[in-house]
Amino acid sequence: MSWKLDSDRPIYTQIVERLQIQIVAGEFAPGSRLKSVRDMAMEAGVNPNTMQRAFTELERLGLVTTNRSTGRQVTEETEMIQKTRNELAQTQVRDFLSRMGELGFEKKEVVSLLNAESKNAESKTIEIKEETEND
Amino acid sequence: MSWKLDSDRPIYTQIVERLQIQIVAGEFAPGSRLKSVRDMAMEAGVNPNTMQRAFTELERLGLVTTNRSTGRQVTEETEMIQKTRNELAQTQVRDFLSRMGELGFEKKEVVSLLNAESKNAESKTIEIKEETEND
DNA sequence: ATCATTGTACTAAGCGCTTAATACAATAGT
DNA sequence: ACTATTGTATTAAGCGCTTAGTACAATGAT
Secondary structure, three states, X not given: OOOOOOOOOOHHHHXXXXXXXXXXXXXXXXXXXXXXXXXXXXXXXXXXXXXXXXXXXXXXXXXXXXXXXXXXXXXXXXXXXXXXXXXXXXXXXXXXXXXXXXXXXXXXXXXXXXXXXXXXXXXXXXXXXXOOOOO | OOOOOOOOOOHHHHHHXXXXXXXXXXXXXXXXXXXXXXXXXXXXXXXXXXXXXXXXXXXXXXXXXXXXXXXXXEOOOHXXXXXXXXXXXXXXXXHHHHHHHHOOOOHHHHHHHHHHHHHHHOOOOOOEXXXXXXX
């Protein structure tokens, strides 16, 4: 299983983002052990050096702790994980609205597009109603 | 005025995206002339070669036409522009929902976050209501 | 015809990312 | 004590992006 990595951005960055997501989404539980650099590199289909770099960054971000010869663990500080999760979400929301704004879409239209996509993508229907106050 | 360009991704890619947005958002009208490679490069604070590469890509995308010694114009095919605008928006919406899903956010929460951000960012209030059918 | 402006092409250099190969350091397990 | 596993460091090479510098081609303007 080699991961989906494009060549447009540094691979180590993409790995950081992926692992970050898996951690804050609870896919990797707090305190759980992560695979070794070599194993993870094998799994991702990248060079160990590259995976090492990604791990170093994750540690710098406070999401991972390192123990020599034991390997790495997801941090047990759930607050840190939650904080990161919220920040990532916040960034996503802001960037999304910003970009849609740049494309010249009104709030109404954004809402419509979100509705349309939600309906297509999942069984759950989200009804979004806009209050026309001003523009 | 040098543009906001980060070093995480190729500069020419970022320039393509920026000009693409400006075109589909109508900031650069269909048929209007674009600055020369050299001038645009100067304005963006990049090497002419880099700007050249971005322009070449924009031409390949069908958003720009080239005339020797006259320079470049935004395409006059408004259909093409509209099509691109819709595709870019579609991608934004899909990616956004996908990423929020990866972060483990329910639709309800996404809606809440959007509401919160909308209210902060603009005077206009968007009221979003969800129908709880299933999950 | 001449000139300036435009797009385009080419080479060389530097830099960051990635890979490859190797080696060393620390420690849990035996 | 020994061994395997882990993280870590180092060097060299290749590749793509970017810059710099230069040159050529096409054409509108004069």
